[in-house]
Amino acid sequence: xxxxxLERVRKAVGAPVLPDVSEIDRDNDxxxxxxxxxxxxxxxxxxxxxxxxxxxxxxxxxxxxxxxxVLQEExxxxxxxxxxxxxxxxxxxxxxxxxxxxxxxxxxxAEKLRVDxxxxxxxIAMSGVSDPEGAVMWDDxxxxxxxxxxxxxxxxxxxxxxxxxxxYRRVLRAKEIQGLSxxxxxxxxxxxxxxxxxxxxxxxxxxxxxxxxxxKGGVS
Amino acid sequence: xTSHQAMVEKLLRAGQAAGQDKLAQxxxxxxxxxLSIADSGTAGKMRWLEDPRDVxxxxxxxxxxxxxxxxxxxxxxxxxxxxxxxxxxxxGHACLDFGEGLEGSTSRLQAARALLMKAEGSVEExxxxxLAMLNGPLTKTWYQFTQENxxxxxxxxxxxxxxxxxxxxxxxxxxxxxxxxxxxxxALSWMGQDAEFERSVDAFRASLVGVSDPGHWSGLVAxxxxxxxxxxxxxxxxxxxxxxxxxxxxxxxGGAA
Numbered sequence: 001x002x003x004x005x006l007e008r009v010r011k012a013v014g015a016p017v018l019p020d021v022s023e024i025d026r027d028n029d030x031x032x033x034x035x036x037x038x039x040x041x042x043x044x045x046x047x048x049x050x051x052x053x054x055x056x057x058x059x060x061x062x063x064x065x066x067x068x069x070v071l072q073e074e075x076x077x078x079x080x081x082x083x084x085x086x087x088x089x090x091x092x093x094x095x096x097x098x099x100x101x102x103x104x105x106x107x108x109x110a111e112k113l114r115v116d117x118x119x120x121x122x123x124i125a126m127s128g129v130s131d132p133e134g135a136v137m138w139d140d141x142x143x144x145x146x147x148x149x150x151x152x153x154x155x156x157x158x159x160x161x162x163x164x165x166x167x168y169r170r171v172l173r174a175k176e177i178q179g180l181s182x183x184x185x186x187x188x189x190x191x192x193x194x195x196x197x198x199x200x201x202x203x204x205x206x207x208x209x210x211x212x213x214x215x216k217g218g219v220s
Numbered sequence: 221x222t223s224h225q226a227m228v229e230k231l232l233r234a235g236q237a238a239g240q241d242k243l244a245q246x247x248x249x250x251x252x253x254x255l256s257i258a259d260s261g262t263a264g265k266m267r268w269l270e271d272p273r274d275v276x277x278x279x280x281x282x283x284x285x286x287x288x289x290x291x292x293x294x295x296x297x298x299x300x301x302x303x304x305x306x307x308x309x310x311x312g313h314a315c316l317d318f319g320e321g322l323e324g325s326t327s328r329l330q331a332a333r334a335l336l337m338k339a340e341g342s343v344e345e346x347x348x349x350x351l352a353m354l355n356g357p358l359t360k361t362w363y364q365f366t367q368e369n370x371x372x373x374x375x376x377x378x379x380x381x382x383x384x385x386x387x388x389x390x391x392x393x394x395x396x397x398x399x400x401x402x403x404x405x406x407a408l409s410w411m412g413q414d415a416e417f418e419r420s421v422d423a424f425r426a427s428l429v430g431v432s433d434p435g436h437w438s439g440l441v442a443x444x445x446x447x448x449x450x451x452x453x454x455x456x457x458x459x460x461x462x463x464x465x466x467x468x469x470x471x472x473x474g475g476a477a
Contacts, residue, residue: 047288049288049290052288056228056231056235057228060228061224085231085234088231088235090238092234092235092236092288093238093241093242093285095281095284
């Protein structure tokens with residue numbers, strides 16, 4: 001009979017995690033919190049890579065959901081996967097103490113994802129359209145790869161999106177990234193349908209306006 | 221493979237890659253630490269823009285990252301209690317080899333390798349390595365760093381005319397290159413060229429106005445002023461006044477390093 005996931009966790013951390021249950025219910029936040037906390041603590045104390053593997057396996061879906069919620073609340077046009085990848089990269093190289101910060105694993109992690117999202121919104125909004133990422137620049141200022149107009153517009157749209165007010169970013173993200181209908185957006189944001197339609201329209205107009213300003217070299 | 225498995229695999233790879241990057245960074249830091257240990261017994265003065273990290277804590281962190289990534293980078297030859305110059309050179313080279321395996325032959329690794337060679341006594345080879353770096357793409361900061369360190373190696377080899385030539389070129393490129401300017405003045409002193417020393421000293425003095433580490437510069441000049449004066453047949457106090465701006469002159473007269 002194959003070993004249960006809970007047995008693997010107990011074996012990895014060398015402690016009777018969740019002693020009263022026979023298997024971890026991944027939809028139960030209490031189960032995930034207990035097991036994940038034990039795995040993180042063990043990984044940080046012993047550098048045991050098996051604990052890291054089990055943590056990833058246990059939490060990936062739950063953290064992706066949390067990241068998606070954070071991204072929608074922050075109105076950030078990035079993928080939840082990217083936020084989760086960044087979280088696990090940071091955890092892998094974190095050599096700090098494993099001391100509990102007085103909150104649950106999921107609570108602490110949601111906070112970390114939110115801080116990361118806030119930093120990303122700020123960084124993207126403050127970046128310059130005419131200094132494209134990935135272009136090879138020489139010391140004397142020459143750019144090795146000419147940037148196409150279409151690429152520049154895509155980049156400008158991404159940057160300008162993150163310069164919009166939060167309410168605009170939220171409705172546009174819900175429509176363009178989550179693929180929700182206007183009625184679903186109204187439901188998600190607890191707004192009347194007419195108001196949601198108007199907000200979407202205003203957001204689209206404002207985005208188009210500041211992208212054009214940016215493409216002309218103006219200040220938005 | 222299910223989407224769950226695919227995502228788990230992706231995250232495991234991402235963690236490993238981040239760990240490798242971190243280890244490459246630590247290996248570079250360890251190479252610098254080894255360089256400072258190897259250099260401590262040499263006659264020269266290596267100037268660190270940022271002090272190398274303490275060997276004990278760095279080795280502990282590298283051991284942990286080694287475990288997480290499954291790396292086999294060997295640090296054992298460097299005894300923590302009493303690291304010797306030769307053990308530091310051995311581990312320093314191993315760290316640079318390891319770093320090159322991960323990030324290629326980057327400027328920082330090439331420069332550290334050249335300085336390590338110089339510290340172990342292969343000064344000429346170190347200088348050649350620095351010269352070779354100039355053929356590749358370098359940022360302005362690395363160009364200046366390479367030329368200043370090349371000058372320093374060439375001073376040890378007694379190639380004063382070449383040091384002066386590099387210094388003149390460097391100052392056209394970056395007039396505020398204090399170290400390059402100092403190396404130029406040192407070479408001119410060795411050659412007894414007082415007239416060019418006098419023409420060049422203003423640029424050095426100007427480059428020290430507002431430096432972040434005035435104590436370092438005033439101490440360096442105070443240490444060398446007597447020797448410069450002897451080579452040029454001048455008075456040491458006059459040399460100090462010519463080399464240091466008024467604010468640093470007060471600090472330098474106390475000999476603080």
